[in-house]
Amino acid sequence: xxxxxxxxxxxxxxxxxxxxxxxxxxxxxxxxxxxxxxxxxxxxxxxxxxxxxxxxxxxxxxxxxxxxxxxxxxxxxxxxxxxxxxxxxxxxxxxxxxxxxxxxxxxxxxxxxxxxxxxxxxxxxxxxxxxxxxxxxxxxxxxxxxxxxxxxxxxxxxxxxxxxxxxxxxxxxxxxxxxxxxxxxxxxxxxxxxxxxxxxxxxxxxxxxxxxxxxxxxxxxxxxxxxxxxxxxxxxxxxxxxxxxxxxxxxxxxxxxxxxxxxxxxxxxxxxxxxxxxxxxxxxxxxxxxxxxxxxxxxxxxxxxxxxxxxxxxxxxxxxxxxxxxxxxxxxxxxxxxxxxxxxxxxxxxxxxxxxxxxxxxxxxxxxxxxxxxxxxxxxxxxxxxxxxxxxxxxxxxxxxxxxxxxxxxxxxxxxxxxxxxxxxxxxxxxxxxxxxxxxxxxxxxxxxxxxxxxxxxxxxxxxxxxxxxxxxxxxxxxxxxxxxxxxxxxxxxxxxxxxxxxxxxxxxxxxxxxxxxxxxxxxxxxxxxxxxxxxxxxxxxxxxxxxxxxxxxxxxx
RNA sequence: UGCCUGAUGGUGUAAUUGGCAACACGUCUGAUUCUGGAUCAGAAGAGUCCAGGUUCGAGCCCUGGUCGGGCAACCA
Numbered sequence: 001x002x003x004x005x006x007x008x009x010x011x012x013x014x015x016x017x018x019x020x021x022x023x024x025x026x027x028x029x030x031x032x033x034x035x036x037x038x039x040x041x042x043x044x045x046x047x048x049x050x051x052x053x054x055x056x057x058x059x060x061x062x063x064x065x066x067x068x069x070x071x072x073x074x075x076x077x078x079x080x081x082x083x084x085x086x087x088x089x090x091x092x093x094x095x096x097x098x099x100x101x102x103x104x105x106x107x108x109x110x111x112x113x114x115x116x117x118x119x120x121x122x123x124x125x126x127x128x129x130x131x132x133x134x135x136x137x138x139x140x141x142x143x144x145x146x147x148x149x150x151x152x153x154x155x156x157x158x159x160x161x162x163x164x165x166x167x168x169x170x171x172x173x174x175x176x177x178x179x180x181x182x183x184x185x186x187x188x189x190x191x192x193x194x195x196x197x198x199x200x201x202x203x204x205x206x207x208x209x210x211x212x213x214x215x216x217x218x219x220x221x222x223x224x225x226x227x228x229x230x231x232x233x234x235x236x237x238x239x240x241x242x243x244x245x246x247x248x249x250x251x252x253x254x255x256x257x258x259x260x261x262x263x264x265x266x267x268x269x270x271x272x273x274x275x276x277x278x279x280x281x282x283x284x285x286x287x288x289x290x291x292x293x294x295x296x297x298x299x300x301x302x303x304x305x306x307x308x309x310x311x312x313x314x315x316x317x318x319x320x321x322x323x324x325x326x327x328x329x330x331x332x333x334x335x336x337x338x339x340x341x342x343x344x345x346x347x348x349x350x351x352x353x354x355x356x357x358x359x360x361x362x363x364x365x366x367x368x369x370x371x372x373x374x375x376x377x378x379x380x381x382x383x384x385x386x387x388x389x390x391x392x393x394x395x396x397x398x399x400x401x402x403x404x405x406x407x408x409x410x411x412x413x414x415x416x417x418x419x420x421x422x423x424x425x426x427x428x429x430x431x432x433x434x435x436x437x438x439x440x441x442x443x444x445x446x447x448x449x450x451x452x453x454x455x456x457x458x459x460x461x462x463x464x465x466x467x468x469x470x471x472x473x474x475x476x477x478x479x480x481x482x483x484x485x486x487x488x489x490x491x492x493x494x495x496x497x498x499x500x501x502x503x504x505x506x507x508x509x510x511x512x513x514x515x516x517x518x519x520x521x522x523x524x525x526x527x528x529x530x531x532x533x534x535x536x537x538x539x540x541x542x543x544x545x546x547x548x549x550x551x552x553x554x555x556x557x558x
Numbered sequence: 559u560g561c562c563u564g565a566u567g568g569u570g571u572a573a574u575u576g577g578c579a580a581c582a583c584g585u586c587u588g589a590u591u592c593u594g595g596a597u598c599a600g601a602a603g604a605g606u607c608c609a610g611g612u613u614c615g616a617g618c619c620c621u622g623g624u625c626g627g628g629c630a631a632c633c634a
Binding site: 009010011012036037038040070072073075076130133134137138139140141142144171172174175184185186187188190193195196197198212214215216219235236237238239240241242261263268274316317318319320321322323324325326327329330333336340345374375404406407415416417418419421448449455456457458459460461524526527528529550551552553554555556557 | 572573632
C-alpha cells in the first residue's frame, strides 16, 4: 500500500494549501483539524471519507484532530449515536486528540458572546412569526426587508434574550438574530438566526437550556475555541463561509480557523443521506443501522469489510471540489485486495450435491494438508478430512456442458483441490429430473503433492460428507437496483430497493475447521468469495455473511 | 432573471514558475496457476466543455458563452 519509491503521490488541493501555509510559517503551533458529526444517526462511508481526510491529515502533518459532537439540536440527537460514532472512528483506526469534545460544552461561552453582540448592536431579538420572517428574507434574486424589531434598544434585547434563556418564552415565538445584511445576495447573510427557543431535554446539558444556538453561529465559534486551524467541510457549506467568517470577526482576536470545502462522496447504487438511511431503518426495510447492506460503517463492518480496506478506498478516491460518483466496485476492489492478503482459504459448499467415489474404500478417511493462504507463506497449513462421499457445488456439474466448461460433466475429469483427480462415470436423477447424486472414480496416483503431474483444466472445492458442518449463509447484493436511487424527482428512492438484496441459504456445508469460528472472523471460501462470521452466529448455528464474491470472469462472460 | 461553485479517457484523481496530458479502477490481449481468484506482461481508450485572445508554446493566463452542483429550515 506504500507508494513505490519515486512514485510520490501528488498532493490534493487541501494538502497543497497546508504545505503552502507551513512553508510560510503561518501556523505557530501544530495544525489542528476536527471531525464534527451531529449525533443524530450512524456514520456512513461518506463520513469515512471525511474522517480519513481530517485524521489522516493530522497524522501526515504531525498535527491534531478533535472529535467534536455538533450537538446543538436536542430534538434529533441521542446518546446511542454518540457511542456508535466513537466506536466507528476507533474501529477505523483513528485516535482523536485529548477527549471527545461537544459543542454543548461551549453553550455558556456562546451565550456570553451573544450577549456581547447584543451590547454591540450586532444582534437583536425578533418576535415575528416564522412565516413573516421567512417572507421578509425575500428571494435570492431580490433583497429582503428588515424586521421592525431590528433596531430595538439594546436594553430591551438584553432583557428579552434573558427571558428566552430563562424559559419564559414559548417555543418558536422569539429568536435571536445577527444583524448582518438583509440585502445580501447570499441568503445566509440576511440576518441569520443565532438562537431559537427550544424547551427540549438535551442529552448532555439536560434541562439547563431553553435556547439553543444554530449551526452557523455555533460551528465556527467552536472551531475557534478549540484552536482549529483548518475546518474542512463539504461543498454545500461553501455559501456559509462568509457567515462563518463574519461570526468569527465578532469575537476572534487571535489566529482563526479557515474553512475549506471539498466534494462529498457519492457511491453508486446506494443512498447516503442520514435521513434516508434512518427511514430504511425505521420502516424495517433493513434490519438496522448495521444491516450488512447499509453503507454505514457499522454495516460495512458487519458485512466483513476491514478498516484497512476502507482507508485504502478513501485514499483511492481522492479529494477534490468537483461532484463525483464513485462506482461501488471500487469499494469492492479495496476489500478484495486486503482480504486476499489476510483471509485464510477454506472450503464451503453453498448448494451441495453429493459425489460418490465408487472406487474409494468405504470406511477410509484420509487427512489431507492444505495451505491456509498461498498469498501468505506465514499462514501455515491445516488438515482436512477426505472420504468416499463429498459434497461439491451443484453448479459445478452440468449434464450437457458447453465447450469451455472446465468443471464436471459426464465422462470429464476435474481435480478436487488438495485431493485427487476424479472422473464422472454416472449420475442419478429423481422423479422431477433433478440430479441428486454423481458417481465418480478417483485416480489414486494423482494425490495432491504427489509425483504425478497430470493436469486437468478444472479444480473444484469440496467438503467430506461425513465431516461437514452445517451453516447458514447470507448472500448480499446491492440494496438498490438503480445507480442513483435518490436522483429521481418523481420516484421515491425506496421504489428502487432490490428485492433480492439478501438471500439466506440454509444447510450449507463447511469444512470442519470452521466449527470454532467466531463473529468477525474472515475467510475466503475458495472459488466463491470472502465471507465473515455474523453477529448472529452461535456455535450450534453458524451464520456467515458474504462480504463480496471473487472476481469471476466465467459467469461474467456467460 | 441573483449569488457561490465546478468542468481533464467509462469512473476517480494528477499534471511544480505556462513546456510531449500521468496514475489507479474498469475494459481487452497474452503468460502463469491444483481457486475461471491472485500474480506477471502488454494494449486500447481523453487531446482537457465551447468560441475567441495573449504567447515560440495554454489543461493551466484573459474575455465571452454552454452545461452541472449548491443556496431562500427556528436542520447540520
